[in-house]
Amino acid sequence: MNTPSLSPPILSGVALASLVAAYFLGTAFSNKSPSKAGAPAQEQLSARPTSSLNRSVFRTERNQTIADRVLATIAKLERLRTPAEFRQALGEILSYADKTEKERLVSLLFASWLDRDPEAAFAEARRVEFLRYHAGRTSRSFSQWAETNPIAAASLLEQTLDGRQLTTDPRPPYLDGVDPPEFLLSLVNGLAQTDPRLAADTLAAAQSSPIQVHALEVLMQTWFPADSEEVFAWTSSLSNPEVRSQSLAIVATKAGQLDDPSAGLSWAQNLKDSGEQTLALGNLVSQWSQRYSQDAFNWIAALSDSNLKFQLMPPALRQLTLINPGAAADWLNQYEASPQMDASIAAYVKSIQTVNPEAARGSASAITDPHLREQILQELAQAAP
Secondary structure (H helix, E strand, C coil): CCCCCCCCCCCCHHHHHHHHHHHHHCCCCCCCCCCCCCCCCCCCCCCCCCCCCCHHHHCCCCCCCHHHHHHHHHHHHHHCCCHHHHHHHHHHHHCCCCHHHHHHHHHHHHHHHHHHCHHHHHHHHCCCHHHHHCCHHHHHHHHHHHHHCHHHHHHHHHHHCCCCCCCCCCCCHHHCCCCCCHHHHHHHHHHHHHCHHHHHHHHHHCCCCCHHHHHHHHHHHHHHHHCHHHHHHHHHHCCCHHHHHHHHHHHHHHHHCCCCCHHHHHHHHCCCCHHHHHHHHHHHHHHHHHHCHHHHHHHHHCCCCHHHHHHHHHHHHHHHHHHCHHHHHHHHCCCCCCHHHHHHHHHHHHHHCCCCHHHHHHHHCCCCCHHHHHHHHHHHHHHCC
């Protein structure tokens, strides 16, 4: 994805007021003027304190009100320009013992740094051990920055998803225990509020990486409820087989969680590839049957394609058996034992094994695949009192 050249903004009085409000609300500011990302920083951390910093300004002073201290702190933060200055300020803040004060000031610092140099801010956030365990507030800074700066956020997201940093083996120390990286997902969440299609296209264009599926799931939490038809169309248009398969599975799962899955069923049935159709319908009915097992069962049972019917039936039959074992048994008894029926029989057996273990063992004997039959019988034996 090509993005225009971006230049750093000059923070305004509106940003200052927003930061003050954000401090007291415990979140990062959200009413800034939209800004663009700066160029990646290459500067080294200065060995001497920079002239713009005053260590005492970040500390709690007995003779200052909270508002005065916050105003003084934010004024200092807005004068920071270089990565070295931001890193020094961050180091000072992280040395404080008061956890609440530390979290709030770290959030304010990153809110300011994101506007100055998002690439450097993002790289630093992933290296700070403190943020692995207290990342919530700072993640909101990244999310809200992405919401107001979608083009810059998409550019940063693209750079991070290029597959180099997240698939390194061994992984960099700053990624230990951070999977998926919270700040990257915060970018996706922010983009989802303002320009979900930009977020989707950025994720689809990225090289495969461990975070890609997580990011698509985060995106769909917002985008799918807001515009499911556009999501269906976008997913069907994907050309990358791996991304398309991942997206189909995620979108179908979301569709199956709706009270009315009819639109999702229609979309999945219209997929031209039979494998993709089975994948999408399988994920959809698996979710659907967890809440509406009878409806899902009835829909599958009415399918004219017998192969598809037997492939989709097991999860719905298992859920139906929990509430109406007689109806499930009646459906099974319509058919002769066959390899096609094995998965459905196994699902039925697992559902009745605790309430009627003898009937479960008898039903398991009808499974034609000897390996599956032996596996199910062993499970029944292990579960027996």
